[in-house]
Amino acid sequence: MKIIVAIKQVPTRDSQLNVADGGKWIEEDDLTFEINEPDAYALEEALQLKERDGEGEVIALCLGPSRATQTIREALAKGADRAIHIEEEQLEGLDTLGIAKLLAAAVKAENPDLILTGLQSDDFGYGQTGVVMAELLGIPHATIIMQVEKQGNAIKVKRELEDGWFQNMTIPLPALLTIQSGINKLRYATLMGIKKAKTKEIKTVTASDLGVPQGASATLDKVYMPQRTKQAVIFQGGDDPAKAAAQLVEKLKFEVRVI
């Protein structure tokens, strides 16, 4: 199977976020970046599908600024065969629909059998890039996938539903799946893999190369720290954890009454 995996680079998980001047986005200068977590699972699933098949190709697809090259290299080091980087420094004018249009345009000529994406990004969390791509490409999709098995010209998947329920479904190929975190065990890149990655192809294209009309149907006006509506009683445990613990136990005993 020819498998395309869409990966995104996002700020590392425990980043301290500060709103940038102008209030339109966060300050990025001091942040470090990593692969979006569900995308890491999507990549792993693609690599495992190829290994189980004993043949095929895994292509990493990434839309992002030049710094995203780092994340693409890591995907190649883990075992992706080649990559397509839609390199754009300014993505602010796009909504998820615009982003999915670019991604769809970039994969069209590849005619993949299967496209995998993470189920949502840790930054915007729109949770729809994959679904929109599938619609634009005219192929079926399934979301929140916890298991994938190839069956001839189709794939059988286990989809997660709410409250601990699941559902199996069969989808004809080509198809798109959005992958849930935890579907598999992530691998680390080996030294050999890192070495090999340097020789692998990264094809760079720009949005204008792809000729996709730009524009957004929902525009980000401002970002801000949420206002706390509920006032919690907070104890500072930084300097004197024992004191904070004693204060909390006091509350648990006399207000919550569980001790």
Add this chain to the structure above:
Amino acid sequence: MSSVLVVLEQQGGKWHRMSWEALAAGAELAGKLGLSVDAAVVGKGVGTLAGEAAQKSIGKVYAVDHDLLASYTADGYTAALEQLIQQTKPAFVLFPHTYQVRDFAPKLATRFDRVLVSDVISIEAAGSGVTFVRQLFQGKLNANFAASTGAFASIQAGAFRAESLAAGTAEVVNFAPSVDASVIRIQAEAPFRESSRAVDLTAAEIIVSVGRGIKEQDNIPVVEELAAALGAELAASRPICDAGWLPMERQVGSSGQTVSPKVYIAVGISGAIQHLVGMKGSKAIVAINKDENAPIFEVADYGIVGDLFEVVPALVAEVKKAKA
């Protein structure tokens, strides 16, 4: 006159509770814009459900009925709702932000060259435009998104109050879409549950719940000791169960159990919405987190800002002292 359309969710004849929250959001938005709010229910033989929805103070309820809509498929639902929207031309279309909506609503919105503004927590209206507020970075940041007439949006669990909907008598309108079997490409089997749950967290009075702040499996005893000292059940956020550090059946959240103990102590849990929906109903919530801006503090009654590896052992000692 155009209206706000809210697509309600049912499965096997049972309502998804978030349907009413989305309808409340729709009623609020319609109120602000001076429009009416309509609802749609999709499936096979949904007349009775449409009748139930019509007992709210709304305009119309569309019973979108077809044999091929008997069980959910993204293809079937998209085809049917595309026709309803084309015919009724609503000003805005809202959904509850359920797993099912995540599966088909972006596809439906794309048919109209629109993005789905997903997981919205509040809505402001100014003139004919609307601002949807949604969270970024798993609740660490809020963002305002401006959208014009024709926008699609889904509503986060718990963001609007279903009780705010007044009773009334709405008109039920039958809508028979044309759906051809060939548009449905996916073959879905019946939903199932993995295994019976050996651990019933719902009965616990005290729950100590651990998240990724615990860093590694070898540190789990740190929270086990606190649970033991309090006589509490141990629970966890999803990444802990995904990693196999604790069994799946101890997972709290939208894909795990929903609990409401006397006190829920969240240790090293950030407070992502998928976790919050599983424990927000607790009588009291305690959060222990090193990040004072962690969203978990938003739902907490008590909190300690600090390093759990210092705070939790201190807490164990204090609990033992208090019990002695």
